[in-house]
Amino acid sequence: MGFSYLGIDNATLIVILGLMLIIIPLRFYYLAQKRCISKSINSLNSSIELIANGDLEKTIKQDIKGEAGILASSLEKMRIKLKKTIDNYNVNWEEKESIYKSRGEKVEEITTLYKVSSLVNSILDLEELLRAAAEEVCLTFKAEYGAMSLWNEGKHILEDRAHFYNFEYGNKTVETNKIGERTFKKREPIMEVELGETHMFRSSIGVPLIVKDKLIGILELHHRKPAAFTENDLGLLIIVVSQIAMAVENAKLYLRISEDLQKRLEELGGLYFASQLLSSSLHFQTVLEILVDLALQLLFADSAAISILDEEKEEHRLMASRGLEDEFVKRFAQRKGEGLGGRVIENGAPLWVNNVEEETRFDLPQVHQAGVKAVLAVPIKIEDNPIGCIFVSYKEPHKFEEDEIKLLTALANQSAIIIRNARLYSKVLEEKAVLDSILYSMGDGVMTLDRHFKITSFNRSAELITGWESNDVIGLHCQKVFCKEEVNETLELALEVGLYQTPSTEEPPKTHEVIIVTKDGSSKCILLSPSPLTDGIGNVVGVVTIFKDVTRLKETEQMKTNFLTTVSHELRTPLTSIKGYIATLLHPKANFPHDIQKKFLGIMEREADRLGRLISDLLDVSRIESKKLEIHPLLTNLVELVRRKVEMERSRLPEQYSMHLDLLESELFVNADVHYLEYVLEHLFSNAVKYSPKGGKISISLWSENETAHVSVRDWGIGIPFDQQDKVFDRFYRVDNRPTRSAYGPGLGLFIAKRIVESHRGRIWVESVYKEGSTFTFTLPLANKEPKEEART
Amino acid sequence: MPEVLIIEDDTNIATFMKINFELEGFSVIQAFDGEEAIQIISNRNPDLIILDLMIPKKDGWEVLEYMKKRNISMHTPVIITSAKTQKGDLDKGASLGVTEYVTKPFDPVDLVGKVKAILSNQENKS
Numbered sequence: 001m002g003f004s005y006l007g008i009d010n011a012t013l014i015v016i017l018g019l020m021l022i023i024i025p026l027r028f029y030y031l032a033q034k035r036c037i038s039k040s041i042n043s044l045n046s047s048i049e050l051i052a053n054g055d056l057e058k059t060i061k062q063d064i065k066g067e068a069g070i071l072a073s074s075l076e077k078m079r080i081k082l083k084k085t086i087d088n089y090n091v092n093w094e095e096k097e098s099i100y101k102s103r104g105e106k107v108e109e110i111t112t113l114y115k116v117s118s119l120v121n122s123i124l125d126l127e128e129l130l131r132a133a134a135e136e137v138c139l140t141f142k143a144e145y146g147a148m149s150l151w152n153e154g155k156h157i158l159e160d161r162a163h164f165y166n167f168e169y170g171n172k173t174v175e176t177n178k179i180g181e182r183t184f185k186k187r188e189p190i191m192e193v194e195l196g197e198t199h200m201f202r203s204s205i206g207v208p209l210i211v212k213d214k215l216i217g218i219l220e221l222h223h224r225k226p227a228a229f230t231e232n233d234l235g236l237l238i239i240v241v242s243q244i245a246m247a248v249e250n251a252k253l254y255l256r257i258s259e260d261l262q263k264r265l266e267e268l269g270g271l272y273f274a275s276q277l278l279s280s281s282l283h284f285q286t287v288l289e290i291l292v293d294l295a296l297q298l299l300f301a302d303s304a305a306i307s308i309l310d311e312e313k314e315e316h317r318l319m320a321s322r323g324l325e326d327e328f329v330k331r332f333a334q335r336k337g338e339g340l341g342g343r344v345i346e347n348g349a350p351l352w353v354n355n356v357e358e359e360t361r362f363d364l365p366q367v368h369q370a371g372v373k374a375v376l377a378v379p380i381k382i383e384d385n386p387i388g389c390i391f392v393s394y395k396e397p398h399k400f401e402e403d404e405i406k407l408l409t410a411l412a413n414q415s416a417i418i419i420r421n422a423r424l425y426s427k428v429l430e431e432k433a434v435l436d437s438i439l440y441s442m443g444d445g446v447m448t449l450d451r452h453f454k455i456t457s458f459n460r461s462a463e464l465i466t467g468w469e470s471n472d473v474i475g476l477h478c479q480k481v482f483c484k485e486e487v488n489e490t491l492e493l494a495l496e497v498g499l500y501q502t503p504s505t506e507e508p509p510k511t512h513e514v515i516i517v518t519k520d521g522s523s524k525c526i527l528l529s530p531s532p533l534t535d536g537i538g539n540v541v542g543v544v545t546i547f548k549d550v551t552r553l554k555e556t557e558q559m560k561t562n563f564l565t566t567v568s569h570e571l572r573t574p575l576t577s578i579k580g581y582i583a584t585l586l587h588p589k590a591n592f593p594h595d596i597q598k599k600f601l602g603i604m605e606r607e608a609d610r611l612g613r614l615i616s617d618l619l620d621v622s623r624i625e626s627k628k629l630e631i632h633p634l635l636t637n638l639v640e641l642v643r644r645k646v647e648m649e650r651s652r653l654p655e656q657y658s659m660h661l662d663l664l665e666s667e668l669f670v671n672a673d674v675h676y677l678e679y680v681l682e683h684l685f686s687n688a689v690k691y692s693p694k695g696g697k698i699s700i701s702l703w704s705e706n707e708t709a710h711v712s713v714r715d716w717g718i719g720i721p722f723d724q725q726d727k728v729f730d731r732f733y734r735v736d737n738r739p740t741r742s743a744y745g746p747g748l749g750l751f752i753a754k755r756i757v758e759s760h761r762g763r764i765w766v767e768s769v770y771k772e773g774s775t776f777t778f779t780l781p782l783a784n785k786e787p788k789e790e791a792r793t
Numbered sequence: 794m795p796e797v798l799i800i801e802d803d804t805n806i807a808t809f810m811k812i813n814f815e816l817e818g819f820s821v822i823q824a825f826d827g828e829e830a831i832q833i834i835s836n837r838n839p840d841l842i843i844l845d846l847m848i849p850k851k852d853g854w855e856v857l858e859y860m861k862k863r864n865i866s867m868h869t870p871v872i873i874t875s876a877k878t879q880k881g882d883l884d885k886g887a888s889l890g891v892t893e894y895v896t897k898p899f900d901p902v903d904l905v906g907k908v909k910a911i912l913s914n915q916e917n918k919s
Contacts, residue, residue: 565876568876569847569876571876572876572896572897572898573803573806573876573897575897575898576803576806576876576897576898576899577803577805577806577809578898579898579899579900580805580806580809580810580813580898580899580900580901581805581809583809583813583900583901583902584809584812584813584901587813587816587902589816589817590812590816600809603805607805
């Protein structure tokens, strides 16, 4: 190192230099990461303190991630080197001690120097830094006047930037013998300590501020007395000034991130958290646009862009840009390792091209396409993995300086955090949207309740099932919503079970059948599956429950049970008669006259027919169920058919019934399966009889309307209650006739009739007034009889 | 001459039962719905009741409950003839004092035999 001429032993010097080396990059890192200080920096700081205190025994933590990690490992290398040096030095402790004694004064100075370095390195503001540097140096070197000048690149002049006076100079003009300018020209330190009495200051030192061979300014110290500074002072000053120079460079860099931009960076960094609080959206694309703007402004570039890596395709595409052709941006897609950006992403390190024309290292088709001459690309890394690039480019060749690269790197680091947050946020929003739409479109009702069973959310299906709008019920106690007067214990109990049930992944939640009252006052049977609702950390905050409307299901179930009972009854009744009369005829004690025997046989025959009809009905139902009802339509005159059926029915009718046929047309041709159509008519006739237990008129009408044949069968019987009218065509359904128990039947007829009519592209419906009678009407499309004339039967 | 009350809404079934009982020397009274049955029960005291469950107006269960309330089923045997075969019905019948449960279709000769046995059994007891 060759500092021996300064009179400081090498070991001490290394310690000082080491400390300074640590402080400077750290300061820069701190600058860039100002708003995102993490634990890693804190832990680095404590490691640095250890070294600063001379404690070199402790290993610096290496498990720190990211840039701080690189810093940590270089610190660790440094620590080992320093320790080695100190250890070597410690070999002769006595010698070391004597050195310290003889140079006690210097040790003190070194301590002061360290203070100066620390101070100047902790100041970010350039003016403040220059002022502080002048003052500290003046005080440390016991000078009377100190000044800092910086080279103004634009104006091409050396500008006085800071002064410090350590003496009473009154109104005198300060005469410095132009040592500053001379030092700047010479690029070397100048020390003049024996100046004549005519000079205002008889001792002067000028030291150039040089950063990496670049002359950026000078520092000068003056004293009115001669021989105020020594060679030692000069040596120390050179070291101090080199530190100041670096600090100045850093501060200049900081300055370039103007206050406005800095503010925007801070805003950006804090936006995610703010957005979480205010639940405003942080749009990923917007974030990228802002970052591109920042890059453009920070580096005074002509164009800038951000690319994001598609992990699956292993290619990155431009997601936001400024100053580039839209078409180029759209088409840009680069694989990992390709071109400039692809290499940056692969290697995770910045790359730049100062002049595309002279570039020989890589093939850069995209750079040429973009029409730029100089490009800098730095990786955006999340946990050391590049996820994209920030590009800045210039229309003219541009020599990228290290500070520019550092600046963009700092922006990239900042961006990584923001991008990650924005991505997470976007993902959360997306997932929320998906979840919301699932909840909305779910066929089952979903509602959440708090611990006191107040409703906190209510999905679309829940609205449909209950008739309540979510706005009406949120915040209300479920009892208020779903119960009329009495407290619904089963509902409360079900929810209690849900609340205190341990969430289990193996077993689905228990289901509960609960009767609730809907908005229109009707009752519904719902199947609840409640389970506890927990917050993120496992506390039960309420109940979430899925519920299904099983009212119809329950009804169908009941209908099925009724059907089985009825079918069983209907099958067994004729069988009982047949078996009974056979046994009676065969009775050993019996000797029935011939006409009685014939009567018995007649009963047996009718009952056998009844059985046969029932069985064929059941077969039809099962055919309809399996959609195998085969219709064989033939051109048929409906008027004739109805007339024939009415006549047949009339002959069978008990005398208390009368049947009237009202024909408006002489012929109505339809394409119909006569067998099935007869079934429909028979069934409507027998229904009319069945539900007019006291007898009376049954009126049949036939007319055509809108190319459609209409047949209606009217009775003046018990009628159908309004709420049951839409169910009469359901399978197994029988109008509740408990008061009279006038009719039995499996409840299949109308179900079959409806399917038959619909298979003929017709409709069937009922109009009825309870206790006043019913009218069943069915329609069939009229046939265009001409072409099918031959088919008439 | 023992008197049997046959409660059955299907006239064909009611008729062949009546014929079979009369052939075996029983006196038969008939009811075709639940209301008629209750009216008869409240006025007369048949030796045995044959009851169909699915009858109009008041069903078999209502008739049974009426009889239980009036303590009639305590001393009058009841035979149920029904197409219903669910286990629940058997239990319910037993709890309402039903003596025998005959599932339709049945052989009337067997039914009369059963009635004879029940009645003679009852005579022996008393």
